[in-house]
Amino acid sequence: MQKILAILLLLCSLLFAQNLDKLLKKYEQESELSKITKIDTAGYVYIYTRQMLSTMQAYTLADVLKSVPGLNYTLTPNNLNLFTYPSSSYIPATSARLYINDHDVTSASFGSALLIWGEMPIEYIDHIEVYKGSASIEFGDETGIVIIKVYTKLAKREIGNKLRLRADSLGSKSIDTYNAHMTNDERSLFLYLHGADTKSKHYHIQESTISKDKNDFTFYANYSNKIISIEASHYAINKDPFLGYGRSKRPLGGGLDAKHSYLNLNTKFLGADWNLAYDRLNYKRVYKDAQGVYTAQGYVQDYRLDFTDDIFTLAIKNRIKDTKNSLLIGGFYKFKQFKQKGSFDAIHTSFSNSFHLFSLYAEESYSFNKDLLAIFSLKGDFYFYDRDVKDHAKSTLRIGVIKNIDTWQLKSFYTKTYFPLQFYALYSKDGMPLKTNPNLKFPTLDNLTFEAAHKKSNYIIKYKLGMRSLKNTLLYSPQQGYYNNKNTFYCTLAEINFEYNIDAYNKLYLDIAKGMNSQDNYSPDLQINLRLYNAWENLQLYNELLYKNDYTYYGTKVKQSLDYTLAMKYQVTKDLSIGIRGENLFNKGFRQAYRSVDTAYPVTDRRYIFNVEYTF
């Protein structure tokens, strides 16, 4: 017996006697930051590691979010990004939250980060986690059920410089560069700059040009030492209005002009994590439409809207752990102020409002044994408005259980939460541009989910089922303005996720999602996503096929779609790589239909992108 053991150990040591290059690659792969940051108890997490993002040659957040299973990342008529669930219409803007590291970049005026940050550049991002079925309590911030967490690259791993240049077949050009520096006393600095001029396919209707062109600029800096981490960021984006907001769907000019700057401080003090942040957002919208743009006081030809948000955050959280318990307790205070200036032909408006939000939360994860974990979370939010809008006291409750049985893992979560309403629906003066309603109830959500995951050494298959009911959803009518829908909205989502690992660098992901809801279908109810990541020596290859079935949107029939993306990257030296990425190569990618337009437009244009990356 001892001889057999000795031979076996010898065989194992020979098996793992690898050369240093391979070991370094292996170490890099095993040290992925996503393994540290992901929170399995927070919901159902979809991870895009640094290696995956590199192989995909993903450049914007949209390149990633369009392949998240069970979600459809699409464009509104005025060129803004929103999600739909399979079969449903746009999900409430406030239900999806975007965090850059731990900083929520959601606006106070319109309640979504994606409207500004939906196509943010991700060259400075290390990895991305998308959580579904979450209550966001684990992240110590405001409520949301789709949580997108993007984590920036760490200076201590990036020491040096990087330059990335990109150009595409539609005439787009972009540049990204960063510098990372670290001193011997563990002070580090990471600086990132991005600029892009992105062209899109243009459509010509009579003398008008329909365009989604955009240009954007990003600055990000992160300074850290042993005591504190300080982030400063500025993001500015200009977008053409696409179909605009007017009656003709032939906008004459204008678009979005948005800026977001923030300062975010994190430190540890008295054993707890403290966060202090200040955000300033400015969002200008201009619509010019000869046939008029709707306002509550009639159609106007020149529609200008200017929002400014100031957000101040103070947050504290602490996690107390012992062998069986993991208790997270925390609270935060937010002050959010918005100012709105409007110019609608001859009508001019100017007003502001603000609120104070106090939140307290606790989450207990209790391990009965190594195979059974129970999670209980509770959060109370108290909104105090400065003017006219009624105050709200709301709560979020979440119960979950995770059970391991042999090679299976079972997960179930029940969440009772709500979506906070934003100023654009709650408060205005003289009902311009839309009739607001300060007495609106916050929409509420009951969400019950199950997952059964079967893990083997080289594959994992997950079966998911989610059922949710939404009450008090927001609707708008010219007579009433914004009002709460009295009907309860139900939807169900079934999902199968299959991941097959040939080895650390060659992986296959197959995801099938089917959605149903209690109303008409407004988006494809079936999605099949196939992603293949391959690497051989110096070559990386990425194949992505996204299938969506046909659907009808307010009478417009849209055919089934197949969006094929192919990316190839060749590592010329350790420091230099060249790549090409083709998007929507079959030109049969997903088309979004728009109300009152008798056609649908592709969300992703067909384009060929050339990419050079150099580190020095």
Place this chain on the structure above:
Amino acid sequence: MKRLSILLFTILFLQASPLDTEKEIYKIIVHAIFPHKQTVTIWFDDPNEFGALMRLKEAVFVQSPEDADMLFVSHEKSFQNIPSHKIIFVNSYSLLKKYQSTAIGGFFWQKGRPNIVFMRKSLQKHHIILPPDLQKYIEDEL
């Protein structure tokens, strides 16, 4: 047979952790510098930084840097208290850049990937000749 399966599974599981891969990397480095020694005496300045080293079966850990064959350094202040004639290996780019004439090399993250660098002059000073497969990690200066 069941016990063999458990043992094999345990070994495979342990191999998958970054700490074990890091240990394998240090094992190659230590063996390259001391090819004829069965055991090497090692001193390090921070157990949190060199946890993987502590798994090395070929290493004996000592309290005093004077008693060690090789020193592993992660903090700059340690350079004030260690004998500079010893074989020194660091775990940060900035330390190696500053002490490239003293340290023989380093294992650290740079440009988004883990790197190993040996300094030619320091190797020569200690009369160390690396095996052929590690020669490509030698650099003249940082």
